Amino acid sequence: MRLSKAFIPTQKETPADATIPSHQLMLRAGLMRQLTAGIYAYLPLVYRAMLKAMNILREEMNAIDGQEFFLPALNPEALWIQTGRRHIPNFILSIKERDLVLAPTHEEVIAWIASMHIQSYKDLPQIWYQIQTKFRNEPRPRSGVLRGRQFIMKDSYSLDRSWEDLDKSYESHAEAYRKIFTRCGLKFFEVKASSGAMGGTGSQEFMVESEFGEDTVVLCQKCDYAANLEIASSKAMPVGRSNDGKTVEEIHTPNVKTIDELASFLKADHVRLAKSLVYKHNGKPLLILMVGNDQLNEAKLTASLGGGTIEPFEAGQLQTLTGADGGSIGPIGLKSFRIIADKRLEGANDLISGANRNDYHLRNIDMQRDVKVDGYFDLRTVEDGEDCTACGSKLKVSHGIELGHIFKLGTKYAEALNVTFLDENGEKKPVIMGSYGIGVERIIACHIEQSRDEHGIIWNKALAPYAVHVIAISMNNKDIVLTSNQLYQKLTEAGIETLFDDRPNVTPGFKFKDADLLGMPLQVIVGEKGLKNHQIEIKKRKTGERIMVGIDEAPAKIKQLLAE
RNA sequence: CGGAACGUGGCUCAGCCCGGUAGAGCACUUGCUUGGGGUGCAAGGGGUCGCGGGUUCAAAUCCCGCCGUUCCGACCA
Numbered sequence: 001m002r003l004s005k006a007f008i009p010t011q012k013e014t015p016a017d018a019t020i021p022s023h024q025l026m027l028r029a030g031l032m033r034q035l036t037a038g039i040y041a042y043l044p045l046v047y048r049a050m051l052k053a054m055n056i057l058r059e060e061m062n063a064i065d066g067q068e069f070f071l072p073a074l075n076p077e078a079l080w081i082q083t084g085r086r087h088i089p090n091f092i093l094s095i096k097e098r099d100l101v102l103a104p105t106h107e108e109v110i111a112w113i114a115s116m117h118i119q120s121y122k123d124l125p126q127i128w129y130q131i132q133t134k135f136r137n138e139p140r141p142r143s144g145v146l147r148g149r150q151f152i153m154k155d156s157y158s159l160d161r162s163w164e165d166l167d168k169s170y171e172s173h174a175e176a177y178r179k180i181f182t183r184c185g186l187k188f189f190e191v192k193a194s195s196g197a198m199g200g201t202g203s204q205e206f207m208v209e210s211e212f213g214e215d216t217v218v219l220c221q222k223c224d225y226a227a228n229l230e231i232a233s234s235k236a237m238p239v240g241r242s243n244d245g246k247t248v249e250e251i252h253t254p255n256v257k258t259i260d261e262l263a264s265f266l267k268a269d270h271v272r273l274a275k276s277l278v279y280k281h282n283g284k285p286l287l288i289l290m291v292g293n294d295q296l297n298e299a300k301l302t303a304s305l306g307g308g309t310i311e312p313f314e315a316g317q318l319q320t321l322t323g324a325d326g327g328s329i330g331p332i333g334l335k336s337f338r339i340i341a342d343k344r345l346e347g348a349n350d351l352i353s354g355a356n357r358n359d360y361h362l363r364n365i366d367m368q369r370d371v372k373v374d375g376y377f378d379l380r381t382v383e384d385g386e387d388c389t390a391c392g393s394k395l396k397v398s399h400g401i402e403l404g405h406i407f408k409l410g411t412k413y414a415e416a417l418n419v420t421f422l423d424e425n426g427e428k429k430p431v432i433m434g435s436y437g438i439g440v441e442r443i444i445a446c447h448i449e450q451s452r453d454e455h456g457i458i459w460n461k462a463l464a465p466y467a468v469h470v471i472a473i474s475m476n477n478k479d480i481v482l483t484s485n486q487l488y489q490k491l492t493e494a495g496i497e498t499l500f501d502d503r504p505n506v507t508p509g510f511k512f513k514d515a516d517l518l519g520m521p522l523q524v525i526v527g528e529k530g531l532k533n534h535q536i537e538i539k540k541r542k543t544g545e546r547i548m549v550g551i552d553e554a555p556a557k558i559k560q561l562l563a564e
Numbered sequence: 565c566g567g568a569a570c571g572u573g574g575c576u577c578a579g580c581c582c583g584g585u586a587g588a589g590c591a592c593u594u595g596c597u598u599g600g601g602g603u604g605c606a607a608g609g610g611g612u613c614g615c616g617g618g619u620u621c622a623a624a625u626c627c628c629g630c631c632g633u634u635c636c637g638a639c640c641a
Binding site for chain 1: 570575576577589590591598599600602603632633634637638640641
């Protein structure tokens with residue numbers, strides 16, 4: 001492509017609305033323009049990179065016997081009502097005029113097709129995938145393409161006859177995903193993840209570490225333990241027993257509201273303070289006991305309770321039910337509350353908690369003797385520097401961008417949409433499903449996050465829109481024009497994707513800056529300096545290394561450098 | 565959904581507090597100039613100051629409402 005004819009609107013200044021580097025560079029390098037919040041127009045240059053990423057996705061999905069579909073983005077609303085997902089908050093965008101919804105993912109359509117045509121165990125297993133635009137009702141799009149309302153996703157779905165076979169489909173996806181991200185040149189890691197509202201029995205995320213990531217992850221510094229903070233656990237020490245045998249007694253704690261105030265007022269260790277958190281679970285009162293300065297992890301709580309709605313109490317209601325205000329609530333003598341506790345408190349005694357009477361607390365509480373606990377669960381949020389459960393080394397809390405997510409769905413959608421097959425014994429069984437997704441724009445944005453410098457993007461060879469960027473220093477010099485044109489032609493004929501900066505009356509400095517901003521792996525500079533010695537110059541974008549080669553050897557040398 | 569900020573030529577922003585002829589740089593057009601790291605000079609074109617209402621002799625500027633965008637938080641299959 002000749003730059004004199006190309007539409008690549010580069011910008012010198014950083015657009016005000018972009019705050020993270022990949023977003024800034026994608027705008028400055030003329031890759032995309034924002035239409036409205038969370039919705040972008042992809043311009044020709046980035047679309048080439050996206051097509052390359054999509055090709056890699058296709059090849060690796062085909063390699064695990066995936067079959068490519070193209071499913072409708074517009075779905076009947078009724079289909080989503082059937083699976084109960086129509087009214088998940090902030091999920092679906094809809095077309096009111098026709099009772100249609102814009103599909104945010106495609107489990108429903110896949111299950112609909114499967115319900116018609118999967119009849120026998122002989123029809124299984126299947127892996128179906130597509131690369132398609134998705135729509136989500138994001139309340140707050142942000143970080144450029146990292147969280148948008150419209151984006152392209154490779155989504156695949158496995159259909160299996162048994163849980164063992166689902167494990168195989170899931171594993172082959174995990175392996176394919178590793179190959180995909182490796183081929184895209186991304187430094188990634190995998191974490192155990194929460195299945196969330198997707199439903200299902202297991203899930204794993206593929207992440208890129210980034211301070212701009214929205215996910216918080218826990219990584220072991222030594223072993224390969226890695227988990228999303230939502231489910232991460234650490235070697236948290238049990239509180240244990242001390243001062244056995246003392247009876248519960250009330251202590252006056254005037255104006256003490258918070259755990260920190262309580263600790264300093266009583267000169268007590270935080271570990272001896274059992275903090276009471278009150279919620280309504282499915283409308284019923286729930287009291288959660290946690291060690292003083294541990295943080296409740298709401299994702300773990302939801303999982304421990306087996307789902308349902310969790311909401312805080314309304315003002316005043318608490319007083320009626322407990323006889324006290326927040327800050328003085330405790331597990332003893334509390335009626336009509338279900339009480340659960342964090343595992344660290346299991347079997348502990350010598351604890352201090354609220355007395356259900358304002359300005360009073362109780363001491364010498366023994367969990368076994370005094371509290372009717374309906375289950376101990378791991379409910380705490382892992383903190384940076386805690387010990388790894390697997391190897392005992394220090395854990396690091398970090399941030400990540402989610403590139404891909406794989407789920408074992410099980411039978412949720414099969415049951416809702418009646419996807420069944422007959423097994424060898426003629427018995428009717430639900431199909432076991434898995435679902436797997438990769439965000440195409442995220443591949444691009446993550447690559448740019450990981451591969452850039454103060455001058456611009458540094459594309460790797462796998463994703464680069466063009467492999468080579470030829471720069472004619474001046475179009476007023478006949479030798480340069482002749483040589484650069486011939487070189488452009490030879491490279492193009494050799495099948496090397498080449499961008500040729502043949503713009504007249506653009507100064508060399510301007511062309512260099514643009515070339516660095518656009519970031520193709522190799523820059524080939526044709527100028528008077530080199531031509532004097534019958535040479536041209538090759539610059540590697542990544543390292544800045546410059547190589548002078550004879551004009552005639554240039555195509556071969558470029559080919560060789562691209563093959564490295 | 566809670567909190568905050570912003571909205572002025574294509575882009576980055578000034579002007580607003582203290583009302584009185586809409587500005588700069590970049591980009592664009594034309595001419596000359598320059599030609600290995602965003603050349604220099606000159607002349608030009610381009611803006612209902614987000615929208616609506618109000619106050620006023622007079623509103624980009626003050627007041628009210630709405631819309632949009634961004635950031636923090638909540639949420640995130």
